[in-house]
Amino acid sequence: MGGKITSETAARRCLREVLGAFRGCVTERREVLLEPYLRGWRGLIRFLHSLGAVFSFISRDAEAKVQLMEGYCRGERRERYVSLQAMVQYELASGVVDPHKRSGRADSGCRTVLRLHRALCWLQLFLEGLRTAGEDSRPSAICTDSYNASLAAFHPWVIRKAATVAFCALPPRGAFLEAMNVGSAEDAVAVLGEALPYIRDVYGITQELFAEHRLLDLP
Numbered sequence: 075m076g077g078k079i080t081s082e083t084a085a086r087r088c089l090r091e092v093l094g095a096f097r098g099c100v101t102e103r104r105e106v107l108l109e110p111y112l113r114g115w116r117g118l119i120r121f122l123h124s125l126g127a128v129f130s131f132i133s134r135d136a137e138a139k140v141q142l143m144e145g146y147c148r149g150e151r152r153e154r155y156v157s158l159q160a161m162v163q164y165e166l167a168s169g170v171v172d173p174h175k176r177s178g179r180a181d182s183g184c185r186t187v188l189r190l191h192r193a194l195c196w197l198q199l200f201l202e203g204l205r206t207a208g209e210d211s212r213p214s215a216i217c218t219d220s221y222n223a224s225l226a227a228f229h230p231w232v233i234r235k236a237a238t239v240a241f242c243a244l245p246p247r248g249a250f251l252e253a254m255n256v257g258s259a260e261d262a263v264a265v266l267g268e269a270l271p272y273i274r275d276v277y278g279i280t281q282e283l284f285a286e287h288r289l290l291d292l293p
């Protein structure tokens with residue numbers, strides 16, 4: 075045990091932000107808008123900060139990826155980065171990414187979003203586990219199982235080891251749900267239930283888009 079909540083207001087604000095952002099991501103035409111997508115990630119990263127310094131190597135990596143994408147969204151070609159669909163179309167057409175090459179640009183939007191997308195798979199499993207597990211369950215175990223079933227396959231041994239050690243610092247379920255600061259544990263479970271369908275929808279659309287263009291294995 076060891077997760078320490080440094081700012082209750084910040085935690086509450088960022089979870090509301092996550093929920094609102096993922097809710098606003100998908101358009102009527104089933105496009106995923108990048109601006110709210112990245113805003114959702116910002117909220118998650120802020121929440122991760124509130125869990126303590128032991129997670130900072132994880133939040134730094136996520137932060138760098140979000141920052142890179144925000145740069146594209148505000149840059150010269152920002153109209154190409156309004157949605158994931160626009161980004162994929164542009165980066166494929168301009169040769170920024172090539173699914174047939176074994177090496178590629180480390181800073182492309184597609185490659186960067188793919189890393190976040192894989193992490194979203196972990197998040198879905200983790201939140202679902204947290205929501206449905208018994209009162210005595212341990213978030214560290216739920217997190218480890220979710221990680222092993224998703225992201226771990228893409229990480230080298232040293233990262234897997236460091237991540238697994240960090241997960242041990244997660245507080246017990248009651249304290250974790252409290253840390254979400256949205257009311258009682260039941261309220262927190264309800265918020266998770268509210269957020270999950272939106273996150274699942276964003277994940278599903280992205281998975282389909284990347285699969286269609288053979289972008290799921292970008293190096």
Ligand SMILES: CCCCCCCC/C=C\CCCCCCCC(=O)N[C@@H](COP(=O)(O)O)[C@H](O)/C=C/CCCCCCCCCCCCC
Pocket residue numbers: 089092118119121122129131132133135136189190192193196201217221225228229233237244254
């Ligand atoms: C709403 C309720 C509360 C949920 C709170 C969850 C908060 C989670 C916030 C952020 C999740 C972190 C996402 C990490 C993205 C990792 C992307 C990645 O795979 N990067 C690796 C590959 O990148 P490249 O080298 O190819 O550029 C990179 O090597 C990774 C480095 C850092 C380690 C990543 C470990 C990921 C573990 C994810 C679990 C986070 C644990 C949070 C505990 C609540």
